[in-house]
Amino acid sequence: MTASQRREQLLTVSRGLFAQKGFEGTSVEEIAARAEVSKPVVYEHFGGKEGIYAVVVDREVQALTHALTGALGSGGHPKVLLERTALALLDYIESSEDGFRILVRDSPVAQATGTFSSLIGDVATQVEAILEPQFRQNGLDTKAAPLYAQMLVGMIALTGQYWLDARSPKKTEVAAHLVNLAWNGLHNIEKKPTLTRTTR
Template identity: 45%
Template sequence: MSESTRTRLSAGERRNQLVEIGRKTFAEKGYDATSVEEIAERAKISKPVIYEHFGGKEGLYAVIVDREMEYVISRISAAISEGTPRERLEGAVMAFLLCVQDRPDGFAVLQRDSPTNTGMANLLADVGDQVSNVFASEFKKAGYDRRAAPLYAQAIIGMVAFVAQWWQENPKMAVEEVGAHVLAMIWLGLRDLPKEPDQPARPADYP
C-alpha cells in the first residue's frame, strides 16, 4: 500500500490528526467561534467523523484540554521533584516557559475561555494551591503572615503567565533569558536588578 494512494486513516491516526487540527483551530479562534464544520474541512473529511470519534464538539475540546494539561503538569512535576527550594522554583518556571515555547497552540487553548470552564483557570488554580502550600509552611517558619501566602503564589503565577504570553507575541528572547529575568525579579526584587541576570541551566532530561 503506497502512502500517496492512502485515503482512509485508521481510527487512531484520525483521532490524533483531529486533536492536532482541533488544537490549532481552537487556539486561533476560540471555542465558540470554531465550528465543527471548519475542523472537518481542515482535516479534509466530513462532519460525522468527528462525532464518531469524540461524540461532539465538547468531547473533542475536552480531549484536547486534557492532553494539554497533562503535558504541562507532567513537565512541571518532573521539574520540581527534587533539589533545593530555589532549584525547584527555577525548574518550575523554566518548565512552564518551555511548554509555552514548544506548544504555543496548547498554551493559547488553555488561556481562552471554554464552555465548562476547564482550562487555564483550573490549571493555574491547582498550581496556585501547590505553591501556596509551600509558601504557607515557609512563611510560618520565617514568622510571616500565613494568610498572605496564596497572594504571593498568585502573584508569581500571574507574573510568569503574563510574561509567557508577552513573550509568545514578541519572541525576541531566548527561553533562558526570559526565565532568568523572571527569576531575578522573584528573588531579588526590582530594586537590585542585575545588569545581566544569571542564566539557569535548561533541564536536559526532557525532549
Template identity: 35%
Template sequence: MTAIEQTEARPRGTRLPRRARRNQLLGAAQEVFVAQGYHAAAMDDIAERAGVSKPVLYQHFPGKLDLYLALLDQHCESLLQAVRTALASTTENKQRVAATMDAYFAYVENEGGAFRLVFESDLTNEPAVRERVDRVALQCAEAISEVIAEDTGLSKDESMLLAVGLGGVSQVVARYWLSSESAVPRDTAVQLLTSLAWRGIAGFPLHGADGGH
C-alpha cells in the same frame, strides 16, 4: 483564504485504532482552534484538516464543544504536570523558582499554540471552559503553595497568596515574551523573572531557621 484552507489536507482513508484516531482528531482540532478561535472554527474544517469524514469525527466527539473541552483537559493537565515536575526537579529553592518559571515559558513556546486555549480562549463565558481554566490555575498555585508553606512555615492561606502571585506573573510574562517576539532569549527572560521573584520570596526565612535562604 484561511490558514486552514491554505494548508494541504491530510490524506483520507487511513484506518487507525480508536485511540490513535482520537489523538489525530485532537491534533487537527488544536490547529483549527488556535488558528481561528472557537467561534469561527467549524467541524467541517476540523474533519478536513484531519482527513476524515464528518461522521467519523462525530463518532468520537458529539459536538464542537465536546472536542474543545477534550483539548482543554489535555493541555491543562500538561501545564499542571510541567509545574509539578519543575517543583520536584530540585530541592535548591532559587533553582526551583527558576524551573517553575521556565515551565510556563516552555509551555507557551512549545505546545503548538495550545496555551491560547487555556489562557486566551474566546469561550471564557462558557461555564465548562471557565471552570477548567480556573481549576488549572488553582491546582498550579496549590502545588507551588505546598512548597512555600513547607519551606517557610507560612500559613496555608499566606502561602497560597504568594503562589497565585508567582504563577500569575509567570504566565503573563511568558505570554508577553512570546507575543511580542522579544529579542530576549528564553533563558535570559527566565533568569530576569527569577531574579525579580527571588528577591521577594527569599525575604521569607526558611521554616525553623534563624536567617534567610
C-alpha cells in the same frame, strides 16, 4: 486509516484550528474539510465541536500539569524550584505554542477543573506548600503564603502569555528576569507591608 488514527488526525486538525481561530471561530464543517472527511465522521468520534475541544484542552492541561508539577516536585532550594518552574512553563510554550494558545483562551466548555485557571490554582497550592515553611522560618505570617503563591504563579503565567507572542528576549533570559523579580522581592519581604500613602 484506522478509527484510532482518524481520531488522532481529527484532534491534530482541530488543535491547529482552535489555536488559530479559537473555539467560536472554528466550525465542525471546517474541521471536517481540513481533515478531508464528512461532518458525520467528526460527530461519530467526538459528538461535536465541544467534545473534540474538551479532549484537546484536557491533553494540554495534562501536559502542562506534568511539566509544572515535575519542576516543583523535584526538590531543592526554593529559588531553584522557582527557576525550574519558570523554565518548565516557557519550555511548554516553546514546544507547544498551539496548546498554550488554546489554554489561555476562555474555555466555552464551562467546568471547574481542566482549565488553565484551575491548573494555575493547583500549581499555586503546591507553591504555597513550599512558601509556608519559608515564611515560618523567616518570622512572616504564614496566613499570607496562599496570597503570595497566587501572585508568584500569576506573574509567571502572565509573563508566559506575553512571551508567547514577543519571543524576546531568549527563554533563559525571561526566566532569569522572572526569578530575579520574584526572588529578590520575596527575599526582602516586609513582615507587615503597608502602602506608602493611605488610599481612599
